[in-house]
Amino acid sequence: MAQGSRIEWTQATWNPVAGCTPVSPGCLNCYAARMALRLAHMPNGTGRKYAQTAKRARDGRPVFSGHINLDEQNLDLPRSWKLGRTIFVNSMSDLFHDGVPDEYIKRVFRVMEECPQHRFQVLTKRPERALEMAAQLPWPDHIWMGTSVETRAYYERIRLLQRIPAKVRFLSCEPLLGPLKRMPLAGIHWVIVGGESGPGARPMQGSWVLEIKSQCEAKGVPFFFKQWGGVRKKEAGRELDGRAWDQMPGDTECQRNPSMTA
Numbered sequence: 001m002a003q004g005s006r007i008e009w010t011q012a013t014w015n016p017v018a019g020c021t022p023v024s025p026g027c028l029n030c031y032a033a034r035m036a037l038r039l040a041h042m043p044n045g046t047g048r049k050y051a052q053t054a055k056r057a058r059d060g061r062p063v064f065s066g067h068i069n070l071d072e073q074n075l076d077l078p079r080s081w082k083l084g085r086t087i088f089v090n091s092m093s094d095l096f097h098d099g100v101p102d103e104y105i106k107r108v109f110r111v112m113e114e115c116p117q118h119r120f121q122v123l124t125k126r127p128e129r130a131l132e133m134a135a136q137l138p139w140p141d142h143i144w145m146g147t148s149v150e151t152r153a154y155y156e157r158i159r160l161l162q163r164i165p166a167k168v169r170f171l172s173c174e175p176l177l178g179p180l181k182r183m184p185l186a187g188i189h190w191v192i193v194g195g196e197s198g199p200g201a202r203p204m205q206g207s208w209v210l211e212i213k214s215q216c217e218a219k220g221v222p223f224f225f226k227q228w229g230g231v232r233k234k235e236a237g238r239e240l241d242g243r244a245w246d247q248m249p250g251d252t253e254c255q256r257n258p259s260m261t262a
């Protein structure tokens, strides 16, 4: 599946893989599992793509089953988009899941490498495998690599990401589930923060967000505030201190002057 995206920090999604397995507390209310469960019932190729990837947990929550489907038909899709766009890779999965063969990951990277008109954002909760494979993968400037950090318990993911030779390394602190004090931000080029949304959303405190923002300002790291989240995410909006925070890597002003607020 590939489509325009409503995710605030990207323009399109590209999903050459479907399916995943929960790995940490941030996965509890995974929106992709919820969507996959719905899409698996569609009467066409989309239904086949998501077949068996998601199920209902004992408490009724949609959850990924661990079954992975590779979508080879979608593999070359970015080549057909002549106009450059920012693409979130595998919004419905995790490219570095154990069930995705090394060879397939290499093919995904080859497509990205050969499409320099785009900017690809690869986000994983499995940076240990990304690092393990990093020497076998191409890292042109337009392939960005990120990892998710929902609580302090996952700072090790940042340390692994710091060792991956991508030009832009980014953190997605979403769903933010606790304060993130003294983040290791050396070699990190972008931080996204967001609260959880949808059924069962766990609350995020404003002080947690402000603390991350001030660490980013102190280190000159662009800061993007995605949303407050909640059960009615539209109502909660995405303003922080009375404005939106949409900084991106390459926003030279905030990097030149760390105290600038974009």
Ligand code: SF4
Pocket (backbone or CB within 6 Å): 020, 021, 022, 023, 024, 026, 027, 030, 031, 032, 033, 064, 091, 092, 093, 094, 125
């Ligand atoms: S790693 Fe991402 S896609 Fe996979 S279950 Fe967790 S939140 Fe969902």
